[in-house]
Amino acid sequence: MAKIVMYWDCEYSPNKKIPGYTRECPGCGHPRSKDVVFYHSNPPHIATAREIELMGKPDPNWYCNSCRSGNLQKDKKCWKCGDARTAESAVQPVRKAYRKDGLVFSTKQAEEVEKTSDHLTPEPFVPEDDVYNPQSTPVVLPIPRRERLSLLPARDQSEPVAHRYEDQADLDARNETIKTGLKIGGGVLAAAFLCIISLWVYNFFFKTHVETLVVSDMNWSQSVHIEEYQTVHEEGWSIPGEWPGVNSAGRETAQEQRKSGERTVHDGWHTETVPDTCYRDEQVQTTCTGYHDVPSTCTGSEYVSDTCYQDDGNGGSDSYECGGYESYTYSCTESESYTYSCTETQSVAYSCTKDVQVEDTHQEDIIETWYWYDIERWVSIMVYPTSGTGLDVYYDPIQPLSNQRRIEDGGRYCVTFSPHSADSKVQPFENCYDLPVYLTFFIGQLHEADVNRSGSVFNLR
Numbered sequence: 001m002a003k004i005v006m007y008w009d010c011e012y013s014p015n016k017k018i019p020g021y022t023r024e025c026p027g028c029g030h031p032r033s034k035d036v037v038f039y040h041s042n043p044p045h046i047a048t049a050r051e052i053e054l055m056g057k058p059d060p061n062w063y064c065n066s067c068r069s070g071n072l073q074k075d076k077k078c079w080k081c082g083d084a085r086t087a088e089s090a091v092q093p094v095r096k097a098y099r100k101d102g103l104v105f106s107t108k109q110a111e112e113v114e115k116t117s118d119h120l121t122p123e124p125f126v127p128e129d130d131v132y133n134p135q136s137t138p139v140v141l142p143i144p145r146r147e148r149l150s151l152l153p154a155r156d157q158s159e160p161v162a163h164r165y166e167d168q169a170d171l172d173a174r175n176e177t178i179k180t181g182l183k184i185g186g187g188v189l190a191a192a193f194l195c196i197i198s199l200w201v202y203n204f205f206f207k208t209h210v211e212t213l214v215v216s217d218m219n220w221s222q223s224v225h226i227e228e229y230q231t232v233h234e235e236g237w238s239i240p241g242e243w244p245g246v247n248s249a250g251r252e253t254a255q256e257q258r259k260s261g262e263r264t265v266h267d268g269w270h271t272e273t274v275p276d277t278c279y280r281d282e283q284v285q286t287t288c289t290g291y292h293d294v295p296s297t298c299t300g301s302e303y304v305s306d307t308c309y310q311d312d313g314n315g316g317s318d319s320y321e322c323g324g325y326e327s328y329t330y331s332c333t334e335s336e337s338y339t340y341s342c343t344e345t346q347s348v349a350y351s352c353t354k355d356v357q358v359e360d361t362h363q364e365d366i367i368e369t370w371y372w373y374d375i376e377r378w379v380s381i382m383v384y385p386t387s388g389t390g391l392d393v394y395y396d397p398i399q400p401l402s403n404q405r406r407i408e409d410g411g412r413y414c415v416t417f418s419p420h421s422a423d424s425k426v427q428p429f430e431n432c433y434d435l436p437v438y439l440t441f442f443i444g445q446l447h448e449a450d451v452n453r454s455g456s457v458f459n460l461r
Contacts, residue, residue: 003047003055004309004317006038009107017041020315021054023070031070034063037110038315040103047316055316062089096311099322103309208450208458211426215445216418220438221387222411224396227378228404235372250373258370267360278352281345288342291335298332301325378405387411391439413438417460420446425455 007017010025011033020038024031047055060070062085064078071078076085096113104110237260239250308322381404384396393413400406414432419425426449450459 002319003052004040004319005045005047005051005055006040006311006315006317008032008036008038008315019051021051022315023060031060031068033068037107037114038311038313038317039106039110040098040309040317042103042105044103044309044317044319046319055314065089096313098309098311098317100307100309203453206452208452210448211424211451212420213417213426213447213449213457213460214420215415215441215443215447216428217389217416217430218391218414218438218441218443219387219389219416220393220411220413221385222393222395223383223385223409224398225380225407225409226382226384226398226400226404227407228381228401229376230379231374231376232379233372233374235370237368237370239371239373240375246378248376250371250375252371252373254372255369257367259365260368261366262363263366264361265364267362269357269359271355272358273353273355276352276354277349279347279349282348283343284346286342286344287339288344289337289339291337293333294336296332296334297329298334299327299329301327380407391442393435393439410435415441417447417449417457424451425453426451426457427455429457431460 006020008020009016010018010028010030012030013025013028015025015027018025018032022032061073062071062075063069064071064081064083065086065088066083067078067081069078069080071085071089077083078085098104102113104113233253234250239252240247242249302325303323304326305321305323307319309317309319311317382398384398386394386396388394393411395408398406412432413435414430415438416428416430418428448461449457451457
């Protein structure tokens with residue numbers, strides 16, 4: 001990037017093309033005006049080291065409203081006429097960007113470009129702690145001319161100027177911030193609501209505390225079966241053998257031949273002619289599509305280097321490379337479709353017949369022997385139930401005869417637990433156990449349990 005010297009014309013004397021780093025007209029001594037416009041030489045003049053040093057001198061921070069002389073920030077009164085400084089006196093230099101083919105080479109050209117410029121960028125020079133700083137009072141940054149005309153609604157000309165302009169970008173940003181805030185706030189509220197619901201469910205159903213329960217009742221029931229070894233008459237397709245302890249071997253008393261089912265018997269095959277659907281290939285007329293290349297115009301793009309200039313608004317500009325891609329056309333070919341008449345093979349269905357082999361069968365009865373037999377088995381002839389409360393668990397003392405036997409069935413042994421405290425929400429409940437565990441309880445025995453707020457018992461210790 002190179003530093004370029006720009007020039008300005010004195011409006012109070014015939015002096016023209018004054019270097020931008022010169023703050024006053026060499027002829028009449030009048031400082032360059034507040035609204036001065038700069039232009040380039042043709043070709044642009046690259047600044048020397050000395051000229052760059054001169055460009056680095058302090059620029060005016062404000063202009064006198066009376067004599068338009070330039071003053072520095074430290075000056076509270078105009079150095080030339082002594083008029084006091086005001087907030088409206090602040091310098092508002094603007095930056096403008098030019099491509100190489102759009103450079104201005106005279107004040108007239110610069111003023112014409114200024115009228116249609118869309119890239120004005122205000123750059124206040126006064127720091128915020130300066131009492132004359134225009135930023136200390138509501139100042140709306142100007143919007144580019146074309147956008148400004150489209151954004152401003154028609155207003156009464158008597159309305160204060162300060163209220164006629166709005167920064168649409170700020171409004172859009174503020175509205176977007178409000179929308180984003182509402183979305184975030186809604187999400188936070190929803191998350192908070194879910195957390196509250198989850199906490200309530202946890203506290204009510206899953207969070208437990210320890211309560212004392214007491215064994216308030218114990219009950220049991222069991223029974224004795226008396227079985228007798230008896231001869232019984234049975235029938236079936238076979239006679240059972242002996243099964244020690246369950247039954248004796250069966251003894252046949254009668255039999256007969258019975259049909260137990262049917263089976264399919266193969267007799268041979270015969271041929272049958274049945275309807276069928278056959279297919280043949282036929283050539284049919286149709287339309288086919290082909291492709292050939294035809295001349296055309298294609299579009300490409302290539303990188304074209306260019307030089308741009310950034311007017312700093314204070315008598316100098318910076319050159320920089322600002323090339324871009326440009327499109328171009330060239331002759332080429334492209335594939336184009338066309339149709340032509342052709343034929344294609346299609347499969348056509350027609351009615352026909354075919355011969356199939358059919359199996360010949362007949363059904364035959366399956367005849368097997370059905371038996372009647374005598375057999376001795378243990379048969380339950382009486383049940384003697386016993387039940388009670390507490391730990392005194394016993395069976396009925398009934399004793400079998402010589403051809404009988406006694407079977408003691410395992411019973412049901414249950415313990416009832418009740419809350420020990422009168423204000424407990426636990427309802428009395430019953431648990432059943434095996435006999436050895438049942439015998440470890442007794443009436444009045446205390447147990448701790450994990451209980452939730454609804455009174456449900458999760459763990460009985």
